[in-house]
Amino acid sequence: DGQFEYPSSIAFDADDNLWLTDSGNHRVQKFTKDGQLLSAWGQQGSGPGQFQGPWGLALTDGGDVYISDWGNDRIQHYSADGALIEEFAGLSEGDAIHRPAGLAVDGEGNIYVADWGNERVKVLGPDGRLLASLRGESVDSKWAADYFAVNPEEGQLRSEADMFPDLDPPVRRDREISAGVEGYFWGPSAVKLDGQGHLYVADSLRHRLQVYQVN
Numbered sequence: 001d002g003q004f005e006y007p008s009s010i011a012f013d014a015d016d017n018l019w020l021t022d023s024g025n026h027r028v029q030k031f032t033k034d035g036q037l038l039s040a041w042g043q044q045g046s047g048p049g050q051f052q053g054p055w056g057l058a059l060t061d062g063g064d065v066y067i068s069d070w071g072n073d074r075i076q077h078y079s080a081d082g083a084l085i086e087e088f089a090g091l092s093e094g095d096a097i098h099r100p101a102g103l104a105v106d107g108e109g110n111i112y113v114a115d116w117g118n119e120r121v122k123v124l125g126p127d128g129r130l131l132a133s134l135r136g137e138s139v140d141s142k143w144a145a146d147y148f149a150v151n152p153e154e155g156q157l158r159s160e161a162d163m164f165p166d167l168d169p170p171v172r173r174d175r176e177i178s179a180g181v182e183g184y185f186w187g188p189s190a191v192k193l194d195g196q197g198h199l200y201v202a203d204s205l206r207h208r209l210q211v212y213q214v215n
Contacts, residue, residue: 001029002037009057009102013080021054021067028054028067028082041082046072049084056103056113056190068100068113075100075113075124088128095130097122102190102202106214112199114188121188121201136185136203136210185210 005024012018016033027042028051042051052071059065063080073096074089088111091097098117105111109126115133123132187205194200199212 001040002031004029008055011057011059013059013063014061019057019059019065021057023053023055023070026051026054028057028065028078039082048087049076051076055101058103058105058111060105060109061107066103066105066111068103070099070101073097073099073117075103075111075128086128088124091128091130095122095133101188102192104191104193104199106193112191112193114191114201116187116189119185119188121185121191121199134185134201134212136183136188136201 003025004020004022006022008021008023010018010020012033017038018031018033020029020031022029022040026044027040029040030038032038042049042054044050044052046052050072051067051069053069054067055070056068057065064085065078065080065082067076067078069076069087072089074087075097076087077085079085089097096118097113097115099115101114101116103111103113110131111124111126111128113122113124115122119135121134122130123134125131185201185203185206187203188201189204190202192200193214197214199214201210201212203210
């Protein structure tokens with residue numbers, strides 16, 4: 001305990017204790033602000049309370065802990081002392097989370113997760129019900145700016161016709177350079193709420209941030 005292998009996410013609680021997901025060791029660790037180990041819990045596996053490469057970590061004002069369990073395609077919800085409260089993995093096939101990365105939780109208990117494997121950001125209610133699925137909307141890029149200057153109705157027509165291009169999975173690095181897909185997420189890895197109604201998304205393989213107004 002107290003050692004790391006591929007730590008992937010950190011957060012501070014109200015007492016300035018440091019929490020982190022120790023991804024390579026399939027566990028969560030908690031430290032004082034001066035580095036003293038307070039607790040460590042979790043082990044490799046797919047059962048309740050187990051992890052397969054935990055990635056994202058978010059703390060609520062009440063002290064609860066949410067973990068994105070990358071390899072098990074689920075989100076787990078714990079009390080501050082490491083007791084499992086619930087897990088969210090039962091979305092329908094078309095809405096299922098695949099390789100969840102960073103996540104955040106707002107004051108109402110809604111969960112925002114970077115759904116890395118599906119190139120989306122999913123918003124779940126406190127009960128795990130899917131509320132929204134974001135695909136990315138930015139067109140301000142070195143490719144899209146020129147493209148849409150001569151095709152001003154492209155984005156609107158594509159949206160109305162529901163004719164969105166299929167994208168390669170994020171493990172592919174030879175993504176085509178095209179304004180038609182430039183707006184979409186490519187490997188979203190982290191999300192952050194700023195407390196002022198904005199959701200920030202780290203769109204990793206597009207080398208940019210996208211910012212949303214949260215309603």
